[in-house]
Amino acid sequence: MQGNDIATLINRVAMGDRSAFAMLYTVTSPKLFAVCLKILRDRTEAEEALQEVYIKVWQRSKTFASAAGNPLTWLAAIARHHSIDTMRARRPVADDIDDQYDLADDRTPTPEQNMAIADEGRRIDRCMETLDQAHARAVRRAYVEGLSYNELAEELKVPLNTVRTWLRRSLLKLRECLEQ
Template identity: 40%
Template sequence: MPGIDNTGLADLIVAVAGEDRNAFRALYDQTSAKLFAIILRIIRNRSLAEDILQDVYLRVWRNAGAYAPESGSPLAWLSSIARNRTIDILRQKSLTAVPVGGDDGDWWEKIAGPRNVEADLMDVAALRHCLGEIEEPSRSCVLLAYYEGYSRDELAVRFGKPVSTIKTWLHRSLTALKACLEPTS
């Protein structure tokens, strides 16, 4: 799969907002593997992950008009929908996310996923650099929340901190990541 063009994805999302079925198909073709990997990484059930992926694209079809390019990249927006929907399903079904590995696991490998190509490696390198700028335990909190699917309550228990502290760590860390990853103009 060639590198994903954010400008092209943004254009496709705008076209999907106008109910362009061809644009929707192209958007699906370009992003479904990545979104499926995100969902599967959290849920660890292929059949359920396929159902969630279908639901995610239904939500994309219905909410494409809500995408605001100034709030982040199209792939981040799509990934957020996939991650949030998967976590919602976990909570509804009283399931728990299955950790991908122990505390000593290779986070970078988990983030990159099995389908990344050379163009994506630059994005992973930038993410690695920016995550390296965030101090522990906030960095681990972000990784557990966004790549392992831990809820704020689960993180509060794991770190022995109040949920409000976890919310603050996540908010500050995501703000720092966004500032670090945004291209300077």
């Protein structure tokens, strides 16, 4: 289903159309469930979060502005924010007041780590340039933007097995390039 179709469904949901809501759920729930599961890392919790996400979609559908952007991005943002809120809510309350004011974050990369990350990004970009343009785009759409193989096959208008072959060969070529 295209972005315009999803936007139409959201607009119909804003008018209280329950059948449009059911269709929206059917079409978008796999993608939103994946967002929730990636953040929460617990299937049961992700399923509960997904239900709450769709309650928010029902309530906030009137605020959706179709001209502002991709409707799937809007939906994914709701799922992501709700999942992060859920994850924060399950953190234990600090017993010690000093823990509340501990601003040091060991996960913050050092300047050296930032340089290494940037260098690795440049290496990946150089290796991506060695791929055929269509194959590089398929790799980005699948592994950066999260499109499924089926979605890619529909978008590129090629058979599903062709997409799988392109991606497998492209990843092998990228690995080979990065090992040099």
